Amino acid sequence: PELVTLSIRHAVTPQLRLLGTVEWANWRRFDIHPVKLTNLGGATIANFDFQYSDGWFFSAGAEYDYSDVLTFRGGVAYEISPVDDPTKRLPQVPDADRVWLSAGLTYKLSPTTNINLGYTHLFVDDSVLRREPAAVAAAGTMLVADVESSVDIISIGYTMKFGGGPAPLK
Numbered sequence: 157p158e159l160v161t162l163s164i165r166h167a168v169t170p171q172l173r174l175l176g177t178v179e180w181a182n183w184r185r186f187d188i189h190p191v192k193l194t195n196l197g198g199a200t201i202a203n204f205d206f207q208y209s210d211g212w213f214f215s216a217g218a219e220y221d222y223s224d225v226l227t228f229r230g231g232v233a234y235e236i237s238p239v240d241d242p243t244k245r246l247p248q249v250p251d252a253d254r255v256w257l258s259a260g261l262t263y264k265l266s267p268t269t270n271i272n273l274g275y276t277h278l279f280v281d282d283s284v285l286r287r288e289p290a291a292v293a294a295a296g297t298m299l300v301a302d303v304e305s306s307v308d309i310i311s312i313g314y315t316m317k318f319g320g321g322p323a324p325l326k
Contacts, residue, residue, distance in 0.1 A: 157182040157211075171221040175231065183208035183238030206246075208238035215256070225264040229274075232257055242286040250303040252283035260311075272313035280305045 163177040191202040217231025233256035239245050245252075260274030285301040 157185050173219045175215075175217040175219065177213065177215045177233075179213040181211040181213075181238065183211050186238070207244055209240045211238040212236040217258070227262045229260045229262075230258065239283075242284040245283060245285040245303070246287065247285060247299065247301070250283060250285055250301075250305065252281040252303070252305075254278045254280040254307075268317040270313075270315040272311070272315065274309075274311040274313075276307075276309040276311075278307035278309075280307065 159179060159181050161177060161179045164175070166174045168174055186206045186208045188207065189204040190200040191204065192198045192200050213233060213235045215231055215233035217229065220228045222228055235254050235256065237251045237253050239249070239251040256276055256278050258274065258276040260272065263271045263273075265271060283303045285299065285303055287299045
């Protein structure tokens with residue numbers, strides 16, 4: 157989907173920066189997608205029925221330069237899922253609204269190399285899934301499930317700068 161992102165970074169002091177982002181995703185494009193077989197003349201054999209709504213993401217965070225070589229980061233975000241109805245939720249993607257909590261740091265090994273560490277935990281709202289599989293629709297069978305989920309993301313990065321480009325913004 158198309159994304160529109162508005163972000164801001166404001167230096168409160170030479171060591172402290174505040175960050176914020178609002179993002180819109182055009183998930184409405186992710187509607188009904190037919191599955192066609194080319195060897196049967198392009199006949200549609202099934203439809204993936206998503207019919208998502210638009211998604212929204214709001215975040216706020218901060219960066220603090222503890223020293224010349226160590227920067228700490230932290231933030232919180234709220235994401236509104238494009239899956240806003242139990243009948244749109246899929247067993248493969250049981251999406252729901254979620255809160256993100258993140259923390260990380262950058263350690264400068266030299267003027268041209270950094271190590272970045274990050275951790276994020278997503279608290280995903282409990283949700284309900286109600287789907288009528290096409291193969292059993294005639295029998296009146298419905299797939300109903302209560303969904304509980306969470307996500308942990310750990311990241312490690314190594315950055316090396318080449319060349320003598322302009323100094324980064326502070």
